Amino acid sequence: MSRYRVAVHIIPREGILDPQGHAVADALRTLGFPGVQDVRVGRHVVVETDADTAEAARTETRAMCERLLANPVIEDFEIASITRS
């Protein structure tokens, strides 16, 4: 068993309205960043988990995303990185 640190990105699916992202984009333009075209706000989740191999840690983290971390109706997720910690 080793300990792995798995980073996951969970972002609103393309085509799904992201009101938080719109609000942030408006605020940034108002603050003096006129070049901002679009903002999308998602979650960055870092899971530290014990697993036999990095591949096992990836499989387990995918299952965590499907069961709890992401809402598949409105969100996509991707495993961004896996490092031994």
Place this chain on the structure above:
Amino acid sequence: MSRYRVAVHIIPREGILDPQGHAVADALRTLGFPGVQDVRVGRHVVVETDADTAEAARTETRAMCERLLANPVIEDFEIASITRS
């Protein structure tokens, strides 16, 4: 002017209590992932912005983080990637 897509990670600073992360870790263990040791929940923000160069897009996005996106008292941020879109 080109359009750049800049991804930013905003995470609770080391040593700062992350109650959302603790709740997620507890829920994952209850759901049948006993190997989970720790979870930290941050934000993954993707900004699409017009800038002359990738370096200008990076500098501008750092300023956005400092002024609006991150709370420097309790959060760290890092520019995860910059791609031309």
